[in-house]
Amino acid sequence: MAESNFIDYVKICCRSGKGGAGSSHMHRAKGLPNGGPDGGDGGRGGHIILEGNKQLWTLLHLQYQKHVIAGHGESGGAALCTGAQGEDVVLQVPLGTIARDAETGEVRAEVVEHGQRVILTPGGRGGLGNAHFKSATRQAPTYAQPGEPGQEVWNILELKLLADVGLVGLPNAGKSTLLSVVSAAKPKIANYAFTTLVPNLGVVAYRDYQSFVMADIPGIIEGASEGRGIGLRFLRHIERNSVLLFMISVESPDIRAEYDMLLAELEAYNPDLLHKRRMLAMTKSDLLDDELEREMRALLPHDLPTVFISSIMGKNIQRLKDELWRLLHAEG
Numbered sequence: 271m272a273e274s275n276f277i278d279y280v281k282i283c284c285r286s287g288k289g290g291a292g293s294s295h296m297h298r299a300k301g302l303p304n305g306g307p308d309g310g311d312g313g314r315g316g317h318i319i320l321e322g323n324k325q326l327w328t329l330l331h332l333q334y335q336k337h338v339i340a341g342h343g344e345s346g347g348a349a350l351c352t353g354a355q356g357e358d359v360v361l362q363v364p365l366g367t368i369a370r371d372a373e374t375g376e377v378r379a380e381v382v383e384h385g386q387r388v389i390l391t392p393g394g395r396g397g398l399g400n401a402h403f404k405s406a407t408r409q410a411p412t413y414a415q416p417g418e419p420g421q422e423v424w425n426i427l428e429l430k431l432l433a434d435v436g437l438v439g440l441p442n443a444g445k446s447t448l449l450s451v452v453s454a455a456k457p458k459i460a461n462y463a464f465t466t467l468v469p470n471l472g473v474v475a476y477r478d479y480q481s482f483v484m485a486d487i488p489g490i491i492e493g494a495s496e497g498r499g500i501g502l503r504f505l506r507h508i509e510r511n512s513v514l515l516f517m518i519s520v521e522s523p524d525i526r527a528e529y530d531m532l533l534a535e536l537e538a539y540n541p542d543l544l545h546k547r548r549m550l551a552m553t554k555s556d557l558l559d560d561e562l563e564r565e566m567r568a569l570l571p572h573d574l575p576t577v578f579i580s581s582i583m584g585k586n587i588q589r590l591k592d593e594l595w596r597l598l599h600a601e602g
Contacts, residue, residue, distance in 0.1 A: 277330040278429035278469075278507075281372060283337045284391040287315030287356030289417025290343035292397035296410060297348070307410060309400040310347050312417045315393025316340030316356030324384040326364035327471065329429055340391075343417055346399045356393055366432040366510055372424035382432065390425060394418030428506065431469055433485035434598055436511030438532055441488075443517045444553035446470065447581040449486045452591065469507050476595055485511060505539045513597045514548040520555050520578075526569060547597045549575040551590060556580035 290312025297305030318338055341357035369379040369390055379388040397415030404411055437445040453472025470486040487507055508514065514536075522528050529550065536543040550570065555563065555578035563578055570576050575593055579586045 277328050277333050278431075280329045280332045280427045281424060282332060282335060282427065283422065283424050284318040285337065285339045285422045286318055286391040286393040286420035287340040287342040288420040289313070289315045289394035289396040290345040290353035290356075291416045292399040292402075292414035293346035293348065293351075294400040294412050294414040295348040296400075296412075304410075307400040307404050307412075308348055308350050309414050310349070310351040310353065311399050311402075312346045312396030312415075313343030313353035313355040314396045315343045315417070315420045316358045317389045317393050318391035319358055319360045320363050320367065320369060320379055320381050320388045320390050321360050322365050322367070322381040322384050322386040323362040324365055326362060328364065329367070329427055332361065332363075332427065340393055340420070342420070343393065343396050345417075346396070346414070350399070350401055353396060355396075358393075360387075361390075363427065364429055366430045368428045368430060370426045370428065372426050378425065391421050391423050394420045430510045431471065431485050431507045432483070432510050433471060433507075434482040434511065435474075435484045435513045435515050435594055436508045437484065437486050437517055438508065438514050438536070439517035440528065440532075443519050444581060445486045445517050448517070448551070448553070448579070449484055451581045451584070452587060453484060474591060474594075476591055480595075482595065482598060484515075505536075508536065508543060509540060511546065513594060514543070514546050515594065516548060516550045516574075517553055518550065519553050520558055520566065525552075525566070526571070529571065547600065549577070549593055549597060552576065552578045554580060556583045556585055 292312050293309030295307070295309040297308040299305060318340055338359050338361065340359045343356045344353035346353045363381055365382055365384065367381045368377060370377055379390050381388055395418045397417045400411045400414045403413055437448065439445055449470060449472045452474045469488065472484050473481050474484050475481050485507060516529060516532060518525055518528050533544065552566070558566065558578070567576065577586050577590045577593055579590055581587065
């Protein structure tokens with residue numbers, strides 16, 4: 271996915287349609303000059319609706335659509351005819367999209383399934399015709415309700431990627447290289463920090479034609495939860511991952527300190543992230559011999575599944591996938 275085409279945040283003004291007015295018509299016919307009320311109801315105003323679409327991976331198509339306007343409901347007619355409903359506007363969004371009120375920050379909708387529809391901004395109700403107000407003491411009411419006005423609300427749409435495994439690590443830890451090896455994704459790869467400026471998704475083929483989705487999240491740095499670097503912008507994508515794969519290079523001067531820093535940044539952003547299943551991949555391990563690997567393993571957290579890998583050389587890649595699959599399907 272081209273970096274310029276990945277948009278995970280848009281702000282749009284949604285204006286729903288107003289409801290049509292009810293009719294105050296009185297029935298008239300040959301031989302019946304004083305018929306009763308037969309005014310129909312007004313049609314409801316059009317809704318603004320979000321619909322999940324698994325074929326979309328970005329909010330790019332909504333980036334320049336700043337105003338979304340639904341149709342108005344039509345007025346009711348004679349002979350109890352109800353006015354036509356206003357035309358709805360359906361916005362296709364990728365799975366994992368959250369809609370918030372731009373002023374209050376309140377979550378108004380969340381779309382996580384293909385075909386799921388959520389009314390983001392409801393249209394105004396149509397007014398009742400005068401036939402509803404007939405009673406024993408009022409045989410010929412001339413009153414009918416006006417339609418309700420529509421709503422105009424500024425909404426923020428945020429995308430949180432839905433992936434089984436999220437890659438967490440400092441810039442240049444080998445996340446993009448791993449994704450390119452285990453999937454058909456083609457992330458940008460270079461030997462400098464912040465090569466990845468947008469999240470990348472890849473489908474990882476597993477045994478017996480099974481698969482899982484892996485997300486390469488742009489590198490986190492110390493202070494990312496406070497807005498440093500580009501980490502804060504993409505930390506929210508980690509919230510939807512089932513398993514977090516921490517990736518640290520064997521070239522790191524202090525592996526344990528780096529791991530603790532990554533954990534601290536996740537906790538500062540959202541403490542619930544620490545409850546997710548996680549494992550550690552030590553990258554670029556083709557630089558180690560067996561003795562150095564044993565010495566390094568003794569310094570790692572003992573309660574964390576760890577695999578020493580080399581994406582370039584293919585070392586332990588299948589074992590890594592086996593461990594990830596086990597964590598994804600572990601109970602509890």
